[in-house]
Amino acid sequence: MIPAGLTLDTYEAGERNALADAMDVMTRAFDPLFGEAWTLPQLSGVMTMPGTWLTIAHIDAAPLGFALIRSVLDECELLLLAVDPLWRGRGIGRALLGHSLTLARRRGITSMNLEVRASNMAVKLYENIGFEYVHRRPGYYRGNDGKLHDALSFRIDMLV
Ligand SMILES: CC(C)(COP(=O)(O)OP(=O)(O)OC[C@H]1O[C@@H](n2cnc3c(N)ncnc32)[C@H](O)[C@@H]1OP(=O)(O)O)[C@@H](O)C(=O)NCCC(=O)NCCS
Known part of the structure; x- marks a missing residue:
């Protein structure tokens, strides 16, 4: 059950007012072991690119999660999805992803x-x-401890 009062607010490329909220969640959501969290310059850099959007989950003014999407023509990529550890397992991640897919479809995008x-x-x-496994990239990520981790790529086709 999605927590009462949850709102999903979307910010387009060029809008800088959501960066602090996303960074607030970023610092808590990603395990430092894997080095997957982005820095503020990385996030603000991607948010200057046309076709990028950031959806923040809030309750009142508190940011609880976010999804970051970049699109090119009729394809898009989920760059990051994160939920505050204290708010996990309550459907916020699923809601953020569902909302991102809905927005993508509205923009004429056919795959993520x-x-x-x-x-x-x-x-x-x-x-x-409903994402489908595409392929595995062995040793694609390097954790902060130097260990390598495989990456899996997934795709969802929104025409079907
Ligand atoms: C991945 C993540 C965004 C999920 O957020 P969430 O709000 O907990 O997700 P939801 O509550 O919507 O759960 C969705 C599904 O995720 C899985 N899931 C969620 N919490 C889980 C847990 N603690 N253990 C196992 N599976 C879990 C379940 O399959 C769940 O399916 P269900 O809806 O059938 O129960 C969150 O765990 C996170 O921020 N992780 C760290 C950042 C990260 O690695 N992001 C992904 C790569 S960018």
Whole structure:
């Protein structure tokens, strides 16, 4: 059950007012072991690119999660999806992803791609939503401890 009062607010490329909220979640959501969190310059850099949008989940003014999407023509990529650890398992991640897919469809986008560390439990979420496994990239991610982790790529076709 999605928490009462949850809102999903979308910010387009060029809008800078959501960056602080996303960074607030970013610092808490990603395990430092895997080095997957982005820095503010990385996030603000991608948010200058046309076709990029950022959806933040809020309750009142508090940011609880976000999804970052980049699109080119009729394809898009889920770059990041994150939920505050204290708010996990309540449907916020699924809601953010569902909202991103709806927005993508409205923009005439026909597929969404993503890459995820093979050991990430987010894989289950992507499969449940209907993403299909495309391929595995062995040793694609290097953790902060130097260990290599495989990446899996997934795709959902929105025409079907
Ligand atoms: C992945 C992530 C965004 C999921 O957010 P969430 O709000 O907990 O997800 P939801 O509550 O919507 O759960 C969706 C599905 O994820 C899975 N899931 C969620 N929490 C889980 C948990 N603690 N253990 C196992 N699976 C879990 C379940 O399959 C769930 O399916 P269900 O709806 O059938 O129960 C969150 O765990 C996260 O921020 N992880 C760290 C950042 C990250 O690695 N992001 C993905 C790569 S960018």
